Amino acid sequence: MTEGFEDEVRAFQVKTMARQTVVLKESAQRVVGEAQTVTGEGGNMRIDTGFLRASGQASVDEITATPVARPVDWAEQSSSEDPTQRDVALVLSGIQLGQTFYFVYAANYARAREAKDGFVKLAAQRWTSVVSQVVSEISRT
Numbered sequence: 001m002t003e004g005f006e007d008e009v010r011a012f013q014v015k016t017m018a019r020q021t022v023v024l025k026e027s028a029q030r031v032v033g034e035a036q037t038v039t040g041e042g043g044n045m046r047i048d049t050g051f052l053r054a055s056g057q058a059s060v061d062e063i064t065a066t067p068v069a070r071p072v073d074w075a076e077q078s079s080s081e082d083p084t085q086r087d088v089a090l091v092l093s094g095i096q097l098g099q100t101f102y103f104v105y106a107a108n109y110a111r112a113r114e115a116k117d118g119f120v121k122l123a124a125q126r127w128t129s130v131v132s133q134v135v136s137e138i139s140r141t
Helices: 002-036 085-093 110-117 119-124 127-139
Strands: 056-060 101-105
Touching: 002 056, 002 085, 002 101, 002 119, 002 127, 056 085, 085 101, 101 110, 110 119
Parallel strands: none
Antiparallel strands: 056 101
8 A cells, every 4th residue: 555655656756846847948948038039029138130149048057158249250130030049948958957047148248238128137037927827837737
């Protein structure tokens, strides 16, 4: 009888950890998406050439980006393109509970733009509500 109960507890624990991992991944993806949303689409990131937006880099457990200047041969991107979402999804695909997710902008003028526009701060402030929304969505499945 005890063995069956232990199996049930173990199964519950595995299911719960899997759901927590999904919540972590989906919430982080959405918050990054909010930071990346340009003003013309309701966000707070102003876009000129798209370099700042494209300079976003995701990592786990350590910040790996170093500031970079826009290359002379930079090909401008339209405001509807978000070149980092695939990279973020790839990094998040391997994240485990307890690890720290980082998303930083490597453009050398990123701090100045953030100080003026607050696109990262405003997205990060929504973390709790994003997590709640994701939990609610997952609970329905």
